Amino acid sequence: MSGGHGHALYRPGDSAVHRLPAHVKVLALLAFALVVVATPRERFLAFGAYAVLLGVVAAIAHVPARVIVRRMVVELPFVAFALLLPVVSQGPRVDVLGLSLSEHGLLTGWNILAKGTLGVVASILLAATTDVRSLLAGLRRLKVPDRLVEIASFMIRYADVVTGDMRRMRIARESRGFEARHLGHARVVAQGAGALFVRSYERGERVHLAMLSRGYAGSMPLTTSAASRADWLRGAALPLAAAVVLTAVML
Amino acid sequence: MSGDASLEVSGLAFAYADGHQALFGVDLTIGRGERVALLGPNGAGKTTLVLHLNGILSGGIGTVRVGGMEVRPGDRETLREIRRRVGIVFQDPDDQLFMPTVRDDVAFGPANLGLRGPELDQRVAEALAAVGMTEVADRPPHHLSFGQRRRVAVATVLAMRPEILVLDEPTSNLDPASRRELYEVLDALDVTQLVVTHDLPFALQLCPRSIVLSGGAVVADGATGDVLADEALLAAHRLELPYGFDPRSVAPR
Numbered sequence: 001m002s003g004g005h006g007h008a009l010y011r012p013g014d015s016a017v018h019r020l021p022a023h024v025k026v027l028a029l030l031a032f033a034l035v036v037v038a039t040p041r042e043r044f045l046a047f048g049a050y051a052v053l054l055g056v057v058a059a060i061a062h063v064p065a066r067v068i069v070r071r072m073v074v075e076l077p078f079v080a081f082a083l084l085l086p087v088v089s090q091g092p093r094v095d096v097l098g099l100s101l102s103e104h105g106l107l108t109g110w111n112i113l114a115k116g117t118l119g120v121v122a123s124i125l126l127a128a129t130t131d132v133r134s135l136l137a138g139l140r141r142l143k144v145p146d147r148l149v150e151i152a153s154f155m156i157r158y159a160d161v162v163t164g165d166m167r168r169m170r171i172a173r174e175s176r177g178f179e180a181r182h183l184g185h186a187r188v189v190a191q192g193a194g195a196l197f198v199r200s201y202e203r204g205e206r207v208h209l210a211m212l213s214r215g216y217a218g219s220m221p222l223t224t225s226a227a228s229r230a231d232w233l234r235g236a237a238l239p240l241a242a243a244v245v246l247t248a249v250m251l
Numbered sequence: 252m253s254g255d256a257s258l259e260v261s262g263l264a265f266a267y268a269d270g271h272q273a274l275f276g277v278d279l280t281i282g283r284g285e286r287v288a289l290l291g292p293n294g295a296g297k298t299t300l301v302l303h304l305n306g307i308l309s310g311g312i313g314t315v316r317v318g319g320m321e322v323r324p325g326d327r328e329t330l331r332e333i334r335r336r337v338g339i340v341f342q343d344p345d346d347q348l349f350m351p352t353v354r355d356d357v358a359f360g361p362a363n364l365g366l367r368g369p370e371l372d373q374r375v376a377e378a379l380a381a382v383g384m385t386e387v388a389d390r391p392p393h394h395l396s397f398g399q400r401r402r403v404a405v406a407t408v409l410a411m412r413p414e415i416l417v418l419d420e421p422t423s424n425l426d427p428a429s430r431r432e433l434y435e436v437l438d439a440l441d442v443t444q445l446v447v448t449h450d451l452p453f454a455l456q457l458c459p460r461s462i463v464l465s466g467g468a469v470v471a472d473g474a475t476g477d478v479l480a481d482e483a484l485l486a487a488h489r490l491e492l493p494y495g496f497d498p499r500s501v502a503p504r
Contacts, residue, residue, distance in 0.1 A: 133351040153351060160393045161345050206346040213305055213339045214360035214411065215331055221362030 022138025024235035031239030265311030288454035292489035338408030344400035398429025
């Protein structure tokens with residue numbers, strides 16, 4: 001298995017964070033991100049406080065720091081961009097360690113880096129404590145259109161099947177002596193992609209037949225239970241604490 | 252006989268939109284609790300017939316009755332009941348298993364019937380136990396072996412408590428051990444079964460009766476042992492026994 005099937009991010013556990021219904025967690029993440037984004041970039045202290053809050057959540061959820069750090073690699077392109085800004089930006093300049101950097105660029109870069117990192121860490125925590133199935137059910141609870149949730153669910157289910165098809169087609173090509181050596185060979189690869197599309201389309205039709213045969217009538221049956229008031233209160237803890245921090249630094 | 256027949260097909264004829272006629276007046280009756288093999292070469296119309304049994308295909312002439320209820324494609328209410336009564340296990344389990352976990356997939360059918368809560372859990376547990384797959388309930392289907400996926404696919408329709416189980420090429424791509432395990436699962440089920448297959452020894456092992464479909468019509472219907480021993484019939488309809496297999500060498504069931 002490639003590990004690219006979306007289950008790899010989940011770390012099974014039974015913490016308070018794990019037990020919280022997925023839709024509560026999604027809303028909490030969203031509210032937290034809003035508070036972070038609304039914080040003026042010069043209030044450095046607030047960002048430190050947000051980081052501490054996320055640290056507390058990670059501790060409750062038993063997600064080790066090294067896991068979070070390793071997964072933060074996805075943020076690297078943004079980090080590179082943020083580091084570039086102080087060098088290329090215009091305006092008044094300051095000297096830092098012998099480099100002449102733009103003051104405006106420094107602040108903008110910090111802004112992207114701080115808010116981006118907090119958002120990424122919060123998302124990593126959500127993914128680590130929520131399995132894909134509950135996440136999808138949570139999205140349905142949040143009234144995300146059924147079609148979108150179904151598409152996401154099928155994507156997760158069939159990613160491996162389609163990559164398997166693709167791998168077999170590549171092996172079959174290479175077994176008959178094909179090697180992509182120059183641009184002229186792009187045509188062969190493109191035909192492979194076309195064939196893969198047709199195959200997937202036909203599989204889609206067969207899956208639909210199988211669904212109809214088991215009584216599918218246009219919407220997936222919803223079988224998860226609703227969130228209790230206590231769940232909502234627990235979920236609200238993170239964004240509320242963040243909002244308190246924001247209010248404190250603004251006063 | 253409509254009282255104790257699981258399936259009655261009479262005068263069924265069908266042509267696809269491109270003009271290709273696949274069925275030319277098919278008649279067959281399967282009694283409750285019977286196990287029947289549907290044999291025939293590629294292109295005989297087997298899949299077309301199967302898709303008529305639960306009203307996926309329609310528009311030709313003739314009638315299909317399942318447990319006495321007529322398949323009327325326009326009528327949504329009866330169609331829903333028909334699809335509960337006819338459990339089709341498709342050939343490729345990856346087409347049949349589309350939910351994130353095995354448990355969700357087995358629950359899909361009964362949940363569409365309106366079951367919820369403990370009653371639904373009970374159905375799922377029952378169906379998975381019947382195919383011996385209880386321990387994989389929380390795994391995603393793509394982490395199972397092919398043989399396990401085929402058995403889970405059987406569970407997904409068993410969970411709907413069908414009147415008749417229709418299996419399309421159940422032994423294709425199975426290794427001999429998985430094939431034997433599937434046989435044991437199917438043999439233990441107390442439900443009417445229609446087994447569409449090219450695997451003639453499997454038909455002999457599982458089904459006392461066989462129907463041969465060829466060129467869109469029923470050309471033979473009788474005890475599996477007799478059908479497989481009729482060399483002229485097999486040759487006329489592109490059916491072949493595996494090398495060295497003599498149906499007369501095994502005791503009929």
